[in-house]
Amino acid sequence: MKKFGLLLIGGVAAIVLLHNLAPIVAMAISLAILYFVVKQFLKTDSILMKIGWGILGFMALMASASNIPAVLGIAAAYVLYVVYKNWNKPKTVIKEENDPFVNFEKQWSQLNKH
Numbered sequence: 177m178k179k180f181g182l183l184l185i186g187g188v189a190a191i192v193l194l195h196n197l198a199p200i201v202a203m204a205i206s207l208a209i210l211y212f213v214v215k216q217f218l219k220t221d222s223i224l225m226k227i228g229w230g231i232l233g234f235m236a237l238m239a240s241a242s243n244i245p246a247v248l249g250i251a252a253a254y255v256l257y258v259v260y261k262n263w264n265k266p267k268t269v270i271k272e273e274n275d276p277f278v279n280f281e282k283q284w285s286q287l288n289k290h
Contacts, residue, residue: 179263186259189252196249203243210236 213236219228 181265182259187255188256189259192252193249193256196245196252199243199246199250203246206236206239206243210240240246 213229213233217226217233220226220229268284
């Protein structure tokens with residue numbers, strides 16, 4: 177049952193990731209442009225060039241902000257990663273020696289015998 181749930185969650189996450197692949201690429205490109213613009217803005221000393229880089233930076237920032245669905249795609253990629261990590265994880269088994277109720281039952285039966 178656990179495998180079926182992981183398969184279902186992984187399938188939905190894969191569909192969401194594929195659906196949002198174009199916004200992820202567009203956001204990556206716009207963020208790369210924004211990074212380049214900010215680096216050039218900090219390098220320049222001219223007021224006119226700072227204004228130009230500032231306008232380009234604002235445009236790149238708005239392009240990045242318009243690709244907000246890419247955040248869903250990134251979250252879906254993370255969910256796929258978690259599903260992949262948990263796919264072959266061994267089941268946890270409660271040991272009887274560490275369970276206080278099992279030890280209590282054993283001790284109670286020993287007291288009743290004596």
